[in-house]
Amino acid sequence: MSEPAAIAAGTSMRPPAEVMRLERLGAFFPTRLSFLRTLIRRLHRERAVVRRPIWRIDGNGYGMAVYSLELGGYLYSLVAFSLPLDAENRSDRVIAEAWDTSYVLFDGQPSEADLDRLAATVPRQEGARFTARELVLSRANRSVRLFEHVADALARGTQPERGSIASTGYLMRTTAVYGNGKFGIADRSRIADRPAMGGPFQAEMLTVWLIRGFTLDLVEHVARARGGERAVGLDPVYRRYLGIGNSTGLGMAPFLVNHPVLLNNWIAARETALARACAVEQATDPEISRFLAALEQARAHVVEWKTDDRRQMTRIEGLREDLEALAGWLDAGWLARRRPWESLMSAAAAFSVETEELLVSLILEPYGHVVDDLADRMASPGEPRLDPTVTVGAMRRDLDAAFDWVRAIDFDDPTEQDRFWYVSEEKSEPRLGRRFQEPGCEKELPLDIARRVQAFDRDLSSADAAESLARFLMRHPEHRFAAARVYIARRFPYAEIRENLIGERIVPVDMLRCKLSFFGAGRFDPKSDRWIRIVLFQGAPGLDEIAAADPDGWAFPTLGSVPCAGMA
Amino acid sequence: MRVWREGAVHVSLNEVRTLVAKAAVGSGLPVGTAAEIGHAAAWLVAVGEDGIGASVAGLSAKKTSSGSGMAFHGPGTVDLLLSTASGTALAVESADAPVLLVGLIGQALARDGREAEVTVSAEDGASVQVRGDGVSASPDILGSAPQCPCLILTLHSGQAGTPPAAADGVLVDAADWRRLSDLAARTLVPADTSSRDRGAGAGDIDNE
Numbered sequence: 168m169s170e171p172a173a174i175a176a177g178t179s180m181r182p183p184a185e186v187m188r189l190e191r192l193g194a195f196f197p198t199r200l201s202f203l204r205t206l207i208r209r210l211h212r213e214r215a216v217v218r219r220p221i222w223r224i225d226g227n228g229y230g231m232a233v234y235s236l237e238l239g240g241y242l243y244s245l246v247a248f249s250l251p252l253d254a255e256n257r258s259d260r261v262i263a264e265a266w267d268t269s270y271v272l273f274d275g276q277p278s279e280a281d282l283d284r285l286a287a288t289v290p291r292q293e294g295a296r297f298t299a300r301e302l303v304l305s306r307a308n309r310s311v312r313l314f315e316h317v318a319d320a321l322a323r324g325t326q327p328e329r330g331s332i333a334s335t336g337y338l339m340r341t342t343a344v345y346g347n348g349k350f351g352i353a354d355r356s357r358i359a360d361r362p363a364m365g366g367p368f369q370a371e372m373l374t375v376w377l378i379r380g381f382t383l384d385l386v387e388h389v390a391r392a393r394g395g396e397r398a399v400g401l402d403p404v405y406r407r408y409l410g411i412g413n414s415t416g417l418g419m420a421p422f423l424v425n426h427p428v429l430l431n432n433w434i435a436a437r438e439t440a441l442a443r444a445c446a447v448e449q450a451t452d453p454e455i456s457r458f459l460a461a462l463e464q465a466r467a468h469v470v471e472w473k474t475d476d477r478r479q480m481t482r483i484e485g486l487r488e489d490l491e492a493l494a495g496w497l498d499a500g501w502l503a504r505r506r507p508w509e510s511l512m513s514a515a516a517a518f519s520v521e522t523e524e525l526l527v528s529l530i531l532e533p534y535g536h537v538v539d540d541l542a543d544r545m546a547s548p549g550e551p552r553l554d555p556t557v558t559v560g561a562m563r564r565d566l567d568a569a570f571d572w573v574r575a576i577d578f579d580d581p582t583e584q585d586r587f588w589y590v591s592e593e594k595s596e597p598r599l600g601r602r603f604q605e606p607g608c609e610k611e612l613p614l615d616i617a618r619r620v621q622a623f624d625r626d627l628s629s630a631d632a633a634e635s636l637a638r639f640l641m642r643h644p645e646h647r648f649a650a651a652r653v654y655i656a657r658r659f660p661y662a663e664i665r666e667n668l669i670g671e672r673i674v675p676v677d678m679l680r681c682k683l684s685f686f687g688a689g690r691f692d693p694k695s696d697r698w699i700r701i702v703l704f705q706g707a708p709g710l711d712e713i714a715a716a717d718p719d720g721w722a723f724p725t726l727g728s729v730p731c732a733g734m735a
Numbered sequence: 736m737r738v739w740r741e742g743a744v745h746v747s748l749n750e751v752r753t754l755v756a757k758a759a760v761g762s763g764l765p766v767g768t769a770a771e772i773g774h775a776a777a778w779l780v781a782v783g784e785d786g787i788g789a790s791v792a793g794l795s796a797k798k799t800s801s802g803s804g805m806a807f808h809g810p811g812t813v814d815l816l817l818s819t820a821s822g823t824a825l826a827v828e829s830a831d832a833p834v835l836l837v838g839l840i841g842q843a844l845a846r847d848g849r850e851a852e853v854t855v856s857a858e859d860g861a862s863v864q865v866r867g868d869g870v871s872a873s874p875d876i877l878g879s880a881p882q883c884p885c886l887i888l889t890l891h892s893g894q895a896g897t898p899p900a901a902a903d904g905v906l907v908d909a910a911d912w913r914r915l916s917d918l919a920a921r922t923l924v925p926a927d928t929s930s931r932d933r934g935a936g937a938g939d940i941d942n943e
Contacts, residue, residue, distance in 0.1 A: 260939065
């Protein structure tokens, strides 16, 4: 956390006590630091050329395809498999056993022998074992209605209905994107030092971007097979608008909690970026114009953003009202003042959290030259080991500074520990249970951070302040986990979600949205308090236009706004 | 040349770390201790040692020694060692899993980036030097259960280092991997219709 020194005097980062509440984390929007934005800029900078050396897809859309590109001096290939799937087996959950399509990002160009091996393993996903040549493993299911509608329309020589494109926004949705050594694929360390792969989830984002391209090629291929000479290609505006969907469940929540330094680095980069922007003394005319254009674009995007989830829809309606109110007074004249972005964030405190966080994203848009370097600081080599040489007294002071908020939680109140997180034996699906109503809490995951730290606090208080932590933990090995959390939180201030994650009021989908916003996801569409659908790469340049397209001019897309044919 | 009793399975270092940590939880260790065991196994594997076998040995010994073994006390022992002044010797009596202890020391040195090395000596004169980036000789020479040798640990100044990345993954003994998987499976909650329906907050079929 050396960054504040680099920020102009007088502007500080928002404190963890404000930022690390779930209500706020669950209102995050993607920013220009989001991982897919970083990837798109890199692809554009390198003028990446995507080839399709293999296309063995039949008229029904089944078979195999390979897409290859060079990035950062390394060759990567997406190997895609499309197979028939009975409707009764189409599930987005981890418990699924089969999918419409499955993918692997291969390190290099696969040989025919590799392809034979991958054909036997990739469609089985978690049921198979892989090698270190495979970097990312994924699968996707069709949006049945839209895929069929688009294929049929194109086969008849017409374009699909605009409203259907706008309302769904993708042809397929991924249901898992596995990296970092899962099921025998490569550890992240294999690629972490490569150009373009050092940032978080860059290989995963590359995979998803290539999958998006495959889904568009696939639907046109099916249409041509059905319609013959009558068939037409998809309107370039639609090609650009359609992203790739994603269905996500509770697995993302333990990830955030289990990677506190990584979480800190993501949030710290975002908050540092905001602080840098707020430190701008005077915005230039182009910066103001860029912001106002982004704001207008976001307003239109929010008008199109709909969900059946009542909680989120209420928040969207509030956001719309706030943006309407903002439009009444926020203009170039208002922003001509000294420190305009700091003033705007102060004024935004009167609005909803959702509006505040949208403004964070929009304020960063004109400042790529000021904030984009922060993307290089968002990875983490892992969690440090706690320092055993500190004393109990020092650890208590660390706890006072970083975890004092846990003392306000009354765990004698059953509602404060009503939930427990667990992994089901059913395909290791992460789930959330009711502690006093369902079996299994003796096997709960350690997401009860606040409860554990509170117990640690109690035993620390009765120990000699001069005793070494090493000796304390010999007597209390059950507190090693909590001690490590305190040690990390004191040194990485945004490492810890400041919420009781086992309380009755917990809304897990807020954790999912937080993580997804860093990926760059949009159109958050909760399906329950623990399940969400989103869209990735919507409006982003496609495989055949990445070299020429504006890599940043597509945030908060609407169907009416995507750049035609992707030209800058 | 390592001989696999029932064949080998190719795994990643991340799988080693996470499976061993889950197995340690499944065998009853506190979660913070289990995480250290996971790191130790991955470190051992990365430097070319049998971290999987060492984990099986450590977790099995823990079961038979009522929580008094290296798997349980090893992380704390390493804490004490790293808290001592350079040159100070620390005696470990009845070390039931010496290789695992070496892994615990190695991973701690590596993760800390500590400019130090540790000499681990057995009563019979065998000794190994442990650094963050590796070990001077196979820790197997230190002995193993059921002999449970007495070991002397001495911290010295040295160079910081990290183990090789094992970019191609590693081969591990299939039988040991299965034993760890069985232990890890103890952390899973049996499924029923209720948990399937409500636990994930999603329906079973997605055909829209």
